[in-house]
Amino acid sequence: MNINKLIDFLRCPYCLSDALSLDSNKIICVGCGASFDVIEDVPIMMKKENLCRQETSQREWFNRHYSEFSKEEYKLENWRLSMLERIFGVSFKASVSRYLDIGCGATGYTVIEAAKRNGWCSFGADISIEAMRRAQHLAKKQGVGDLTGFVVCSAQNLPFKPQSLDYVSAISVLEHIEDDRKVIQGLYNITADNGYAYICVPNTYRRIWPFLWPVYLYLDHKIGHKRHYSIEALNEKMGANNCFELEKVFYNGHLIKLWQLVLDKFKLVDNGCWWKMEKKDINQCARGVQLNAIYRRK
Numbered sequence: 001m002n003i004n005k006l007i008d009f010l011r012c013p014y015c016l017s018d019a020l021s022l023d024s025n026k027i028i029c030v031g032c033g034a035s036f037d038v039i040e041d042v043p044i045m046m047k048k049e050n051l052c053r054q055e056t057s058q059r060e061w062f063n064r065h066y067s068e069f070s071k072e073e074y075k076l077e078n079w080r081l082s083m084l085e086r087i088f089g090v091s092f093k094a095s096v097s098r099y100l101d102i103g104c105g106a107t108g109y110t111v112i113e114a115a116k117r118n119g120w121c122s123f124g125a126d127i128s129i130e131a132m133r134r135a136q137h138l139a140k141k142q143g144v145g146d147l148t149g150f151v152v153c154s155a156q157n158l159p160f161k162p163q164s165l166d167y168v169s170a171i172s173v174l175e176h177i178e179d180d181r182k183v184i185q186g187l188y189n190i191t192a193d194n195g196y197a198y199i200c201v202p203n204t205y206r207r208i209w210p211f212l213w214p215v216y217l218y219l220d221h222k223i224g225h226k227r228h229y230s231i232e233a234l235n236e237k238m239g240a241n242n243c244f245e246l247e248k249v250f251y252n253g254h255l256i257k258l259w260q261l262v263l264d265k266f267k268l269v270d271n272g273c274w275w276k277m278e279k280k281d282i283n284q285c286a287r288g289v290q291l292n293a294i295y296r297r298k
């Protein structure tokens, strides 16, 4: 969507003022005077100097990571299609019209597909400028440029107006963040009454198979994860200050996933069989490496 429309959903991430004005290629906060650059209709709603050390290193890591992505290619691999089914196959789907994916990455596929499939007014947020420019470009190419908006920001200082969204997802985000409670408070602020949040995080070590620990230790170190979560710990954080109530929890990444990955690598699994394994992998057994939880805002 063009910047004039997008700005209606935004507020200053620092003084929280709704009064933003557009001055050529800058958004100016009337409240505190902060100015934010706009690059190709993507507002940069954060200041480099205000990022914490973890955010700065994560931003650099993801900018490097995303610069390797093709700008032109938009491909929905099976694992992405499966993620979309998990996010959009929800009972409250009909009540959603405004959706945000935090940490949506360079393909912006959750945002693009939310607009394409569901007709939702959809937003993507990410700390990487590189990612948001690419996602914006792909959204336009996919014909949903008018329904989608992409914003560069810190998840700890979300620049969206209070209660401006019906459904917010944060897929593999909280584990990257220094102050995850601040993100959750932000989620609460921007989600409408009885809105929903979809959270996906790495499951606690003590529930996943010990032979997988070295791989996860390596990945945690490489990507910069701060922690894993048990459902109890996540419920405690999401439920603090009476913010959110758990609706549903499920796990993916069980042993069958490992078989599926191996068979897929050696091209020993056809599409039908891949999906059969995928459906089996997504279940309530708490041994999975990924924890998915849907919360309703109180």
Ligand SMILES: [Zn+2]
Binding pocket: 012, 013, 014, 015, 016, 017, 029, 030, 031, 032, 033, 034
């Ligand atoms: Zn301000």
